[in-house]
Amino acid sequence: MSDLAKKSIKEKGLPLIEEPKTKLPLYISLRELSLRYHFGTAKIQTFFEGLKEGKVYMTRCRKCDEKFFPPQADCPKCLESDMEWIPLSGEGELLTCTMITVKPSTFAHYDNYIVGIAQMKEGVRVLAWLQIDDPRKIKPKMKVRLTTVRREPEHFITYEFAPM
Amino acid sequence: MSDLAKKSIKEKGLPLIEEPKTKLPLYISLRELSLRYHFGTAKIQTFFEGLKEGKVYMTRCRKCDEKFFPPQADCPKCLESDMEWIPLSGEGELLTCTMITVKPSTFAHYDNYIVGIAQMKEGVRVLAWLQIDDPRKIKPKMKVRLTTVRREPEHFITYEFAPM
Amino acid sequence: MRDVAIVGVGHSRFGNRYDVRIDELAWEAVREALKDAELSAKDMEFLVVGCTGGWSAESLPAVICSEYCGTLPKGSMRVEAACATGSAAVAVAYNLVASGYVDLVLVLGVEKMYESPGPVQIELIGRAGNYFWEFENFGMTFPAYYALHATGYMWKHGLKEEDLAQIAVKNHFYASMNPKAQFKKKIVVDTVMGSRYIAWPLKLFDCCPLTDGSAALILASESVARKITDTPVWISAIGASTGTGNLSKRDMFLNLEYSGLESAVEAARQAYKRAGIDYNNAAKHFDVACVHDCFTIAELMAYEDLGFCKRGEGLKLIREKQTYNGGLIPVNIDGGLKAKGHPIGATGCSMMYSLVKQLRQEYRELAGREAQATIRKGRALAHNIGGTGHYAYVTILSLEKPHK
């Protein structure tokens, strides 16, 4: 129960506060719901095994040659599910980017971050953070390298771009 | 970040756990989202003022006589919004009930509770908890009284049925 | 109004599907439907996705599934009508074709509930009534809403908990034959009676499980359907109705000698009227029905709401086993929500999948001879309820073209 609601119950018997700007009455729910999702990764487990070995995998349909990043296990084009797992070389060319300064609450603890999309040598494109010391150095079509990294402070493995 | 995810990152670099039953890999999101809603009560503020005075209000459309519980400020029947606020006498007759033993997580801290719907003397029906020492005493159409109460442990004001 | 036929159907395995994400799960049903109709994803002109969500992370499931299933750049949308979501999606697709707007529509019902822990799923379903007046202070749950109906029925018609158990026994019996079902074990009355209370008088085995699953249908206009299949299954009529958010406002349920869902009665009457069926003798018109048995009491109410019997006589149908295959009308002989599973947004489409297979007499290949209804009238019914009668959709399928 939020402190505001608690205080209001103590004073008035109800979790009813005055909305600060409009002074209108607001009933604060006592039922806080926490959502934390989990995802089955069985069909693309190779991708995560790859991360641990420093590799970022794409998939390629053995039947119709369609390429997928993010990697997927099924091919809607030919209805087959026979995929080749191919590690990306990491060589890419930056197509666009942004720097996020107003962050989602679950990302508030990170510094402002730059997200870019790059064209990879293998024909797929990847969206990821771009690590660069000075954003003014970002240039259209600049060469970037995709590598696995540890994201701090959580210390989990993910992938990121850096200038070549 | 859940302890499970934390432990898994420490061991394997990723918030990937083995689902206990199926042993399948599950990626645990690090982005927990908390939802706590608040509601504008301006149009039915009389209801909440009433609770503080021990009254449970319904509304009645002054133009077309339609009665509303829960109370509402607008009448869809005649398109007007001219309501009379009427306190319920509290006399009712139990129409149905249930005892909830598997509770939502935000209600887990309460004892098992009985919810009933009663027909009120004024022509409206109300859904609320029914306080009764022994559930075997519940009888079809039994007389119940609706009163305001404090819900513990939060100590907020709400309304409840009790046998007459 | 153009006639609309179902020309392809697909269905995933139902259950705890920790092995797949939502798009991979969707693909299982879509792939099967495309193969069934011998079409490719690119042939689809629109994708209507039934998905309720909240428990799963992807907040634009229609987009994520469009992309994975290869229907891009065709138009799409998501439709929600609580547990009747799948049928509402079918209603949208039906009208997209019936109007002449497009000729081929893919309908996908999909729900990935196990992306959240069980208690969160239970809480989210409980919030799907009138949040402010039923949940916030009174902590209603989905079983509790139906328990209010069960108590009402008991008080009026002498219903016993053992009667409800019989419904569970039947539906588990048929689920045991259905390879797509969540539960594979037959049960007996004592299994139900010995299970713990969830919301008195409903016990664990009165309740459907939490389920991941998907089902897909391909709808086509008459001219296109004729090219695709020799056994089009026509959508003969759809009825739809809405009930109050507040259960306390349900006049018929609470005032009269009556325990049904007013919206279900209204939806059935609409559909029967469109299809020229007499409400008071409805069971005779159908070879098989799927009804919304999220709880055992719900199936009992459905018998009466659909006019399969008179008010208060649903009990008799159960006691006489008239809703087993071979009885007056076989009901939920695919296992129902109760035992096949209830992936909220997929359930309506799953019902249509079973009924199409039944009408085509292909259900025997899937589940065995004992679960194949005898097809004489060439008509089947799906009764799909959202919430506790908050939504009601009744869909009639037929081997006979609706408009001559």
Next chain:
Amino acid sequence: MRDVAIVGVGHSRFGNRYDVRIDELAWEAVREALKDAELSAKDMEFLVVGCTGGWSAESLPAVICSEYCGTLPKGSMRVEAACATGSAAVAVAYNLVASGYVDLVLVLGVEKMYESPGPVQIELIGRAGNYFWEFENFGMTFPAYYALHATGYMWKHGLKEEDLAQIAVKNHFYASMNPKAQFKKKIVVDTVMGSRYIAWPLKLFDCCPLTDGSAALILASESVARKITDTPVWISAIGASTGTGNLSKRDMFLNLEYSGLESAVEAARQAYKRAGIDYNNAAKHFDVACVHDCFTIAELMAYEDLGFCKRGEGLKLIREKQTYNGGLIPVNIDGGLKAKGHPIGATGCSMMYSLVKQLRQEYRELAGREAQATIRKGRALAHNIGGTGHYAYVTILSLEKPHK
């Protein structure tokens, strides 16, 4: 295909609506629409509700609003297509009438975003891309998705931040006249340029606000429309398309000398084809347009995606003020999402509200002479995008009946 007309429209005040709950907010628009058409809620045969939700507590908004607005026991459903939800709801209702299924449908777009704190709203919108591959590890936000397009446009066509600011200035100018709009103050280029970055190169004043609001439309078949009104506004054509969930998979945006939304181009081409309009000369066919300006860059892309000008020439339209009233084509002269506000699920219906008022030449009564477009061609366009082109709906309204 039967012709379908809009015969009644209503609109709430947009803004922080802490004074109402979601059903009370819905009622404001529904009441106005009923009065406009001189009909009662009981006359409605179906209710289609566009609502995205997540930030508001009622998880069955279509039911809660059905009950409050008095349309029970008629059928209903909720439709979602992210920020194009309102237009998707109109598409559903359009087909319900066009098919002959019903004659009168109420469409309600409603969103109560301020039942959650601002940061939660921002997080929820950010999750509406591809959750797993864009949000979980990379924390994308909605402004960031559009910022990727803005950067792409800048790199290709020499767009400057000052150009985008001009769009904000125009839309605030018109919002200042619209009594239903969230923002009432005119701004200048420096207001935008001096505001802080949200997602570079987009600043606070490049972004639409978070908004509570509702809008309602009543759709009728021809025969019923003729009885209700002398000035039916016909739905001439609808185009719909879906884009990839992953922005990284957008071929045209990323590969070609191009910064638009492929789905918007596809939806526009579909709608134009149905209405017999030449894509390369589209602006000449319309008196007024509402386009999806959730961010200033989005309006710029819309000019090009809709064929109002060639690729890369949208800039010229801005610099020459060709989208002010009196220019080549007046765009968002109701204030747009940018300054009128963007209650996600209501926006599509709000666009139709403005366009119906414009075509009926009643907009002057609402907002003054300066904001009333000159009606010569009798045709108006609504361009409503969900996500960043994840959904695209283009709807053409006309004073002329589509089928002779």
